[in-house]
Amino acid sequence: MLDAAKACCERWGIEKVTVDDIAAAAGVSRATLYRLFPGGKDVLFDALRVRDIEEFFTRLTAGVAGADTLSELLVRTVVVATTDLRGDDHLAIMLASEPGDTLGQLTVQGLPRIIRMASLFLAPLVEPYVGRGDSSRLVELLSRLVISYFLAPSDHVDLGDAESARQFISTYILPAFEFTSGTSLIAASPTGAL
Amino acid sequence: MLDAAKACCERWGIEKVTVDDIAAAAGVSRATLYRLFPGGKDVLFDALRVRDIEEFFTRLTAGVAGADTLSELLVRTVVVATTDLRGDDHLAIMLASEPGDTLGQLTVQGLPRIIRMASLFLAPLVEPYVGRGDSSRLVELLSRLVISYFLAPSDHVDLGDAESARQFISTYILPAFEFTSGTSLIAASPTGAL
DNA sequence: AGACGATAAGACATATTGCGTCTCACTGTC
DNA sequence: GACAGTGAGACGCAATATGTCTTATCGTCT
Structure with a gap:
């Protein structure tokens, strides 16, 4: 069921999938689906691991999973991703996911909440890179980050373990940003340190 | 406008695209769109060249475009495509496009009509390959064929010219069937002749 | 400056679709 | 036969899409 839901999301996009x-x-x-899940959104939430990523950022903010190292890695990832935001089929989902849009309850209730949570945590860290008040771009970048997480294989990742979370980021998130020239983009970041 | 509509179809699928x-x-x-086109369906009809392919099959049935050679090529293509019908994002569009389904007016008015037209023409030719009465598979194959046509670049193709039409099929339709081992699949067809 | 055409933004009524629940019939198991 | 699980489909309600309209804005032409 969850694999089917994920496949539907990849095929039609989150905002177009129906129960x-x-x-x-x-x-x-449809009757069977509602016997297994409380509602249609719950299927997507489980399939896309929405609650997992909420816990992911929560633990980051709490410093449980080695927040210092991971947050720096996240910031570097976000900055690198600035180079090109096009060509991502799933980006528009997040960009348009604001209350009052036409994307329906899923995005209104779920994804923007995650972005807001992540923004609160990452804003001061990203500020040196993107400038104060440039929240729109920050939201874009975080969206891409979150989507990368969503589209990763659903293998078990212990988000409470620093090494496991770090390995997850290296394996699934960083490649999603499609580095075009190896480490050259990283070297172009403000501090140059990793 | 037409390129944008085509991109939307490729991204979300015909049945999910909105005006x-x-x-x-x-x-x-949206006001400008309705100034340029009578309705939303007309944009898709033009972008996906629905009327073009109607004329394409009409001319084939009339023998205007070297029907004998081209029809044989079409039949061979259809038979080869029997090997694998999965993994095509656009196939389900056609499979579900029957009157009374939930795909809306576009498919009800447009695509099934084309499939029906093509089926009437190709049925006797395909019969030796797929057997009499196996219309469901025939419809599937034709669907893929039609979709291949739709997704081809919108460069001008003179469908009334036999050589031009033949070149179009070789360039855009045959590759869409993703031959896995060169001509081996073609050699496995009943007659073996091309 | 003033007239003109084209456009964006958005309100509006209508039609369509999706959501969640329900009933009914069917199937396999005990 | 009782029972749990399922598919098909109808139902009311909410959300979305469609197509038309009005208003304001912008650039062009006279």
């Missing part, structure tokens, strides 16, 4: 799509892809009726 | 999507992708307001 009927997921049920059909999973080969079950 | 607002196309207008936003084209960078115009």
Whole structure:
């Protein structure tokens, strides 16, 4: 079921997926889907690991998972990603996910909440790179970061373990930003340190 | 505008595209879109060249475009495509496009009509390959064929010229069937002749 | 400056679709 | 036969899409 929901998201995008799509892809009726999940959004939340990433950022802010090292890595990742924001099918999902838009309850209730949470945490760290008050770009970058997380394989990652979380970022998040020239972009960042 | 509509179809699938999507992708307001086209469906019809392919099959049936050679090529293509129907993002669009489904007016009015037209023409030719009465598979194959046509670049193709049409098929349709081992699949067809 | 055409933004009513719940019939198991 | 699980589909309600309209803005032409 979750794999089917994830496949639907990758195929049609989060904002276009319907409960009927997921049920059909999973080969079950809509009645069965509602027997397994409280609502349609819950299927997507589980499939896209929305609650996992919430916990991910929560633990980062609490310093449980080696926040200093990981946050620096996240900031560097965000800055590197500034080079090119185009060509990402899933980016627009996040960019448009503000209350009052036409994306429906999922994005209104779920994803922007995550972005807000992450923004509060990363804003002071990113500020030296993108400038104060440039929140729109920060939201874009965080969106891409979050989506990278969503699209990663659903293998178990112990987000409470610093090494496991760091390995996860190196494996799934950094490649998603499609480095075009190895470490050259990293070297172009303000501090130059990693 | 047409390029934007086509991009939206490739990104979200025909059944998920809205007028607002196309207008936003084209960078115009919805009011402007309705000034340029009678309705939302007309944009997709033009972008996906629905009327072109109708004329394409019409001319084939009339023998205007070297029907004998081209029809044989089409049949061979259809048979080769039998090997694998999965992994095509746009196939489900056609499979579900029957009157009464939830795909809306576009598919109800447009694509099934084309499939029906093509089926009437190709059915006797395909029969030796897929067997009499196996219309469901025939419809699937034709769907893929039609979609290949839709997704081809919108360069001008003179469908009334046999050589031009043949070159179009070789360039855009045959590659869309993703031959896995060169001509081996073609050699496995009943007659073995091309 | 003033007239003109094209456009963006958005309100509006209508039509369509999606959501969640429900009932019914079918199937396999005990 | 009782039972749990399921598929198909109808139902009311909410959300979205469609197509038209009005208003304000911008650039161009006279």
